[in-house]
Amino acid sequence: MxxxxxxxxxxxxxxxxxxxxxxxxxxxxxxxxxxxxxxxxxxxxxxSSSASGLASGRTLALGVVVPSVSRWFYTQVLEGVDAELRSASYDMILFNLGGHRGDRERVFHRSILRKRTDALLALCLDFTAEEREQLATLGHPTIVVGGPVKGLRSIGIDEKSTARTATEHLISLGHTEIAHLGGEDEEGLNSNVPVGRLRGFEQAMRTAHLPVRPEWVIPGGFSLPEGRAAVNRLLDRPGPRPTAIFAGSDEMAFGAILAAGDHRLRVPEDLSVIGIDDHDYAECFGLTTMAQSPFEQGALATRILLDELGGAEPSTRSVRADARLVVRRSTAAPSR
Structure with a gap:
């Protein structure tokens, strides 16, 4: 060799x-x-990472904390992180919370505080006051991908503006009866993401002088199965049905499309659906969506951390990632 x-x-x-x-x-x-x-x-x-680490006093490892590894957004960010780390001969130490609150204490008290990493990247997490204090004592460069976090810099889309644009697309087609399939504030996760998307939906509806029906604002758990179940419950209700659904993620939008099929409704003739992400399967579903690139967000966050470890001047500025409307066949003018 x-x-x-x-x-x-x-x-x-x-x-x-x-x-x-x-x-x-x-x-x-x-x-x-x-x-x-x-x-x-x-x-x-x-x-040799060990030799480089001895020379620099560093571990040559980046710590990445994820709520779980089961969602497309998280895996795409990790792919972007890994691509940058491999080219820099850095290792990644993955701290998977697995959706369990108790694992946060294990990560912060037993792992991160051992100084096994040189920097920290967190996905879609908020931090308690105690956790922020622990991070500050470490002196590690830290950044969050996916939603703004008070007191920490982040990389992510403008949640409110992105949701507003998605809803405005439905309104521009002539829809006035629009439901919102959103996430919910899971314990320890960044609530700014689902809340921001709900606020953007509400703002677009208010601007267009359209009512927001509370019974049509439903939680979909940011997953296909929960989104499908939620929309099925919505469509089972007596009374008027929405002609369009704005889903806060593509995975929930896929569930909405399948629920429409469960009720023998045609998409988009009977029900238009729009999401956020541009998931790998979005084109297969013909889903209109607000496209973002979690891979690029993860890669950019990693480059920022590596540059600072290499001596670049630290920046406290958050970075706004791009989101753009991609129109496919899941949205059209209402047929009634």
Missing amino acids: AGIEEVARATGVSTATVSRALRGLPNVSDKTRAAVRRAADELGYVA
């Missing part, structure tokens, strides 16, 4: 530059970084 000196000779740069290029640190040009990575691949060089 080739050593770092051979990679340096092959590219005509110093071993220090090779190390910085492979670790994704700043002050290396894109051209040099690409040449070093190409040479390392061709020569079969793999950086």
Whole structure:
């Protein structure tokens, strides 16, 4: 197996530059970084994280805390994080809460406080006052992906504006009877996401002078099965039915489409459905959605942390990710 000196000779740069290029640190040009990575691949060089850690006093590992690994958004963020860490010869230590409140104490008291990582990235989590204090004592660079968090920088879409645009799309088609399939504030998760999307829906309806029916604002658990069950219950009720549903995530929107089929309703002729995400299956379902890229959000968050570990000036500024309307066949003008 080739050593770092051979990679340096092959590219005509110093071993220090090779190390910085492979670790994704700043002050290396894109051209040099690409040449070093190409040479390392061709020569079969793999950086020793233990040796690098001894030299720098770091673990060369990024801690990532996730509520669970069962949802598309979380796995996409993790893919983006992993892509950046691999190119920087960093490892990822995954702390999976598994949806259990008790595991938060295990993560913060037994794992993160052992200083096994150099930085911390959290997905869709809020933090208690005690947890914030613990993070501050560590001095770790920290960032949150998915929803704003008080006192911490984050990367994510504008939840309220994105939801408003989704609802306005339905209104522009002529819908006046619109339901909202939303998430709920699960303990320990970032409530700003479902609340922001509900507020955006309500704002769009108020601006259009349309009523928001409380019985048509229903929780769907951010999952396909719960979304399907919730919409089935809604459609089982006597009285008027909505002609359109704004779902706070694509997975819930898939459930709404299946529930429409359960009631022999056609999408979009009898029921229009729009979501948020642009899930991998959105095109298969023909789902109109507000597209975002959790992969890019995870990658950007990781680059920010790695740059700061490499000496870049820390920034407290949050980053607003893009969201855009993608129109497919699940929305159309109401037929009645």
